[in-house]
Amino acid sequence: MKLWVLRHGQAEPYARSDAERELTAQGREEVLRSAAHLIGQPLHAIIASPYVRAQQTAQLVREALGFDPQILTVPWLTSDNNPLAVVGHLDYADNILLVSHQPLVGNLIGLLQHGHLRAPQPMHTASLAELEADYPLAGAMTLNSVKHP
Template sequence: MKLWILRHGQAESHAATDAERNLTAHGREEVLRSAAQLIGQPISAIIASPYVRAQQTAQLVCEALGFEGEIRTVPWLTPDANPLQVLEQLDSADNLLLVSHQPLVGSLIGLLQHGHLRDPLSMNTASLAELEGDWPLAGLMSLNGVTHP
């Protein structure tokens, strides 16, 4: 299976709540540059945080790829979610794209790659990581690369 993990694009600095922050024009451009890296990839599902900036990021990716599936919105991909609990949710061998936030994305990538939470990966806005392995389990996936827009 392949697993792509995309951090949302740059978002506005203020909104009524953190969850309501929208992407900026620059953030949209960043997302489109990262989405270009996914053209031709066998993505079977897109799973995103419910936060507005992650939803907007996922929607831009869908449009750029012509992805016809629905974006699955889940509460376990928010910024402060527990990476161990995220792994419990990833029980399939499908090729997935996760759209989420720091610090979760960096911690999740470190956990998948190293098997522990002590070495999170630095992820800029709209950074895209590609991991590969038989199952999405701690320490059992290889990091193929990270693209920073």
């Protein structure tokens, strides 16, 4: 199975709440550059944080790929969630894209690759990581690449 982890594109610095921050024009361009790396990949699902910038990122990817299924929005992909809990939700996963935020994305990638939270993966806005393994288990996945827009 492959797992792609995408950090949302650049977002405006302020909004009424963190959850309401929208992508900037530069952020939309970053996302489209990252989405190009997913063309032709065997993607089965896009799962995203409910925050506006993550939803906008996921929708841009969906449109760029011509991906038919709807985006699955889940509360466990916000920035302050525990990466261990996220791994618990991935037991059914097969070739999925997660769209979320720092520090969750970096901590999740580090956990999946190393089995601990002491080595988070640096992720810029719209950075895309590709991991692979038989099962999405902490310490059992190989980080194939990280692409920055």
